Amino acid sequence: MKYKKHVFICTNQKDAPKKCCGSERGSALVDAFKASLKEKGLLSEIRAQKTGCLDVCAFGPGLVVYPEGVFYGNVQLSDVEEIVESHLIGDQAVERLVIA
């Protein structure tokens, strides 16, 4: 597998009255994940990137970690370091943020 973990963070922007990841700090999350991975020297094995709608709008901002296919919702910037350390490095999902 090209990447040990591959994180897709929704940055979709839509013209709708519904909540939307892109307008709810999606892009800031992408930057925060990339900065954390870069600082730890992990960019070659773990990739975090923006993506389109993941169809979890109601739980946004949303992201998914593959290959496990674990979806996270309502992710705050302050949660990024915990997801990186616990899940991306330690292989333990951060259960309190997982979308059931």
Place this chain on the structure above:
Amino acid sequence: MKYKKHVFICTNQKDAPKKCCGSERGSALVDAFKASLKEKGLLSEIRAQKTGCLDVCAFGPGLVVYPEGVFYGNVQLSDVEEIVESHLIGDQAVERLVIA
């Protein structure tokens, strides 16, 4: 897992002299995958969506299928049906398009 297969197709557009998936039919590929999956009634179990740069620009247009993490490159619109039938439904990657 929310989706049996999750396909991320690069539609990134960049201002660079290098080849770039978004300008090389990335969006048309997203539409073609979605149309095929819809026609087959598979949208609830298989998702195809646009994504940002997958870092396989030289092989673009590129896409990745998870949970396997198989990357495809130089995908033509005429390849979509084969990827859907063989890989997304039949679990056999289309080897001639796989990025090694």
